[in-house]
Amino acid sequence: MISGTRILAIMIKELLQLSRDRLTYAMILVMPVMQLMLFGYAINTDPRHLPTVVLDEDRTTLSRSVLAALGNTGYFDFTAEAASHAAIDAAIESGAAQLAVVIPHDFSRRVVKGDAPRILVEADASDPTAVGSALGSLGGVAEAALDHDLQGPLARDGGGGPFEIVVHRRYNPENITAFNIVPGLLGIVLSMTLVMMTALAVTREHERGTMESLLATPVRPIEVMIGKLAPYVGIGVIQTVLILGLARLLFGVPFEGGWAALALGTALFITGSLALGFLFSTLARSQLQAMQMSIFYILPSILLSGFMFPFRGMPDWAQVLGTAIPVTHFLRVVRGSLLKGADLAQTWPSLAALGVFVVVVTALAMARYRTTLD
Amino acid sequence: MPVAIDVKGLNKSFGDKHVVRDVSITVEAGRVTGFLGPNGSGKTTTMRMLCGLLTPDSGEGTCLGLDILKETGEIKRRTGYMTQRFSLYDDLTIEENLLFVARVYGMDDRRRRVAEALAGLGLEARRKQPAGALSGGWKQRLALAAAVMHEPRLLLLDEPTAGVDPKARREFWDQIHELTAKGMTVMVSTHYMDEAERCHDIAYIAYGALIARGTVAELIDRSALVTFKGEGPGADRLAPALLREPGVEMAAPFGAALHVSGPDRALLERAISRHRGDGLRWTEGRPTIEDVFIHLMRGAEDNFR
Numbered sequence: 001m002i003s004g005t006r007i008l009a010i011m012i013k014e015l016l017q018l019s020r021d022r023l024t025y026a027m028i029l030v031m032p033v034m035q036l037m038l039f040g041y042a043i044n045t046d047p048r049h050l051p052t053v054v055l056d057e058d059r060t061t062l063s064r065s066v067l068a069a070l071g072n073t074g075y076f077d078f079t080a081e082a083a084s085h086a087a088i089d090a091a092i093e094s095g096a097a098q099l100a101v102v103i104p105h106d107f108s109r110r111v112v113k114g115d116a117p118r119i120l121v122e123a124d125a126s127d128p129t130a131v132g133s134a135l136g137s138l139g140g141v142a143e144a145a146l147d148h149d150l151q152g153p154l155a156r157d158g159g160g161g162p163f164e165i166v167v168h169r170r171y172n173p174e175n176i177t178a179f180n181i182v183p184g185l186l187g188i189v190l191s192m193t194l195v196m197m198t199a200l201a202v203t204r205e206h207e208r209g210t211m212e213s214l215l216a217t218p219v220r221p222i223e224v225m226i227g228k229l230a231p232y233v234g235i236g237v238i239q240t241v242l243i244l245g246l247a248r249l250l251f252g253v254p255f256e257g258g259w260a261a262l263a264l265g266t267a268l269f270i271t272g273s274l275a276l277g278f279l280f281s282t283l284a285r286s287q288l289q290a291m292q293m294s295i296f297y298i299l300p301s302i303l304l305s306g307f308m309f310p311f312r313g314m315p316d317w318a319q320v321l322g323t324a325i326p327v328t329h330f331l332r333v334v335r336g337s338l339l340k341g342a343d344l345a346q347t348w349p350s351l352a353a354l355g356v357f358v359v360v361v362t363a364l365a366m367a368r369y370r371t372t373l374d
Numbered sequence: 375m376p377v378a379i380d381v382k383g384l385n386k387s388f389g390d391k392h393v394v395r396d397v398s399i400t401v402e403a404g405r406v407t408g409f410l411g412p413n414g415s416g417k418t419t420t421m422r423m424l425c426g427l428l429t430p431d432s433g434e435g436t437c438l439g440l441d442i443l444k445e446t447g448e449i450k451r452r453t454g455y456m457t458q459r460f461s462l463y464d465d466l467t468i469e470e471n472l473l474f475v476a477r478v479y480g481m482d483d484r485r486r487r488v489a490e491a492l493a494g495l496g497l498e499a500r501r502k503q504p505a506g507a508l509s510g511g512w513k514q515r516l517a518l519a520a521a522v523m524h525e526p527r528l529l530l531l532d533e534p535t536a537g538v539d540p541k542a543r544r545e546f547w548d549q550i551h552e553l554t555a556k557g558m559t560v561m562v563s564t565h566y567m568d569e570a571e572r573c574h575d576i577a578y579i580a581y582g583a584l585i586a587r588g589t590v591a592e593l594i595d596r597s598a599l600v601t602f603k604g605e606g607p608g609a610d611r612l613a614p615a616l617l618r619e620p621g622v623e624m625a626a627p628f629g630a631a632l633h634v635s636g637p638d639r640a641l642l643e644r645a646i647s648r649h650r651g652d653g654l655r656w657t658e659g660r661p662t663i664e665d666v667f668i669h670l671m672r673g674a675e676d677n678f679r
């Protein structure tokens with residue numbers, strides 16, 4: 001019989017110990033924020049001065065005023081003039097330019113006629129922080145760029161700006177950087193905290209000798225496991241919310257839906273990571289060993305999961321190894337659900353892989369856990 | 375008399391180290407049994423096997439009428455085990471530790487029981503202190519309180535009084551006898567002779583084998599040791615010289631007097647006769663339990679080495 005009281009006893013004890021350990025706080029809250037800042041901003045070092053190609057088919061005073069106004073925002077660095085739409089596509093595709101401005105040939109004429117022509121701004125939205133603020137500045141540009149030129153008889157009396165800016169976000173699903181970072185980071189942070197903390201929590205009991213007392217009581221292995229791991233589930237959830245919240249606020253990562261897949265994937269990943277930490281703790285003889293095992297697991301997770309390097313860019317053997325890493329699958333679920341709004345049906349292969357991870361690791365941990373000291 | 379512990383032929387090895395050899399022991403309910411033996415003789419290992427913390431390689435038996443191999447869960451519920459090393463949580467307060475124990479054993483009326491335990495310890499005022507901040511002796515007392523809180527039928531204490539001051543030790547033992555008066559069975563390992571004498575009976579283990587069993591008086595009588603006490607100027611300094619004599623198993627100063635013992639009366643008398651001239655007065659005494667233990671240890675060394 002599993003006893004709720006005994007599980008509760010261990011849970012309360014674990015929570016109290018957690019709350020006394022200041023380093024834990026640092027690990028739970030500071031680490032994700034720090035990593036998010038480091039990884040997020042290291043990539044978006046300067047969201048200003050973005051390389052921009054221009055296709056000015058009008059070539060008039062007015063079109064030049066618009067370009068000057070764009071330049072003055074500080075976000076647009078006109079690095080090249082494009083000869084055609086195809087050249088713009090190529091520049092953005094290759095990453096040579098992150099933004100493109102297209103001014104149609106009848107721009108001035110239509111401004112003067114007062115029928116609000118359209119300027120097209122194309123953006124490589126794969127790095128949303130970088131282009132986000134540039135695109136945010138466009139409204140003001142449309143309002144004021146031509147104030148100087150349109151005076152006297154040309155002066156407009158209300159009723160919208162003299163022209164419109166249409167934004168076309170290009171979105172290159174397999175080549176995104178910042179989008180890869182955030183879901184990946186969720187996987188890495190959860191692994192680091194959860195695997196390591198549970199591995200340490202159990203080996204600490206062995207090292208301090210408290211396991212001897214604990215085992216001499218009637219608690220059962222499953223009760224120890226549930227009681228010890230439950231607080232960490234809470235920690236995993238807090239970290240997930242924190243990271244996703246910051247991802248949205250600081251980096252503007254789009255949330256396209258796919259909440260069911262995200263929730264299921266996160267639940268499986270948290271459970272699996274905790275079970276893995278528990279398994280490590282049954283293998284390790286000291287906290288140091290538990291730490292080493294955790295690092296041994298986390299390193300390939302960082303390097304081979306597609307977090308650090310694009311998965312498809314890795315050599316075949318590395319892809320095979322990467323497929324065996326839970327973070328890889330978690331990353332696919334998070335990316336698919338958050339960025340593409342993928343639902344359960346679309347993400348099931350990765351979810352199934354995570355399910356296998358949970359079942360296998362939990363079974364191993366239960367089999368390894370001893371109610372005796374032998 | 376019902377028996378609390380009844381095990382036969384317990385063996386345990388760690389790797390190729392045979393740590394407990396064929397230990398068979400019977401303990402009557404309601405008695406305090408002292409478990410003695412040199413360091414590394416297998417006391418802790420034996421106790422761990424009794425309360426289900428270690429699985430014996432071979433052997434069988436019962437604790438509180440429950441099979442030590444199959445019914446460890448039930449044994450754990452009815453047994454209190456105080457480990458040799460402090461094993462409560464240093465980072466939890468005294469009160470939290472006791473509450474944890476109360477919950478783990480599924481006790482009812484937990485607050486009241488914890489309050490009682492705290493009152494019994496006299497630690498009410500310090501109940502919010504981390505257990506790790508207690509002095510060594512207080513830790514031992516707290517651990518004992520934690521081990522008996524669920525009112526076990528059998529109490530296994532592994533060197534409970536190591537590092538405890540004499541007054542606290544006396545209180546400790548008074549408490550142990552109070553508990554046995556209520557029917558609890560206690561097995562306690564110790565290295566202190568005065569504590570051995572407070573036990574109803576003794577089990578002596580050396581090199582993993584149980585080599586003596588009985589009351590203190592029985593052990594002394596059975597040992598057939600002869601002991602002489604030498605008094606006079608410089609008696610306490612003769613020990614090294616006497617130890618070199620054949621037939622002298624132990625020669626130790628007790629204050630100003632010298633305590634000499636050995637199994638062979640003739641050899642012993644010859645040995646001390648050489649030192650009679652130094653102005654020493656020799657009288658025959660009754661061997662102490664310490665003499666007996668040292669004698670047993672010698673014998674065991676000859677058998678197992």
Ligand SMILES: Nc1ncnc2c1ncn2[C@@H]1O[C@H](COP(=O)(O)OP(=O)(O)OP(=O)(O)O)[C@@H](O)[C@H]1O
Nearest residue numbers: 388391393411412413414415416417418419420458
């Ligand atoms: N888990 C273990 N792994 C390997 N060897 C062990 C283990 N536990 C105990 N031993 C060895 O078994 C022997 C008996 O140890 P045990 O702790 O039972 O002795 P003890 O009588 O309690 O000694 P002490 O009086 O010093 O507490 C020792 O030699 C010890 O090194």
Ligand SMILES: [Mg+2]
Nearest residue numbers: 417418458532
């Ligand atoms: Mg011991």
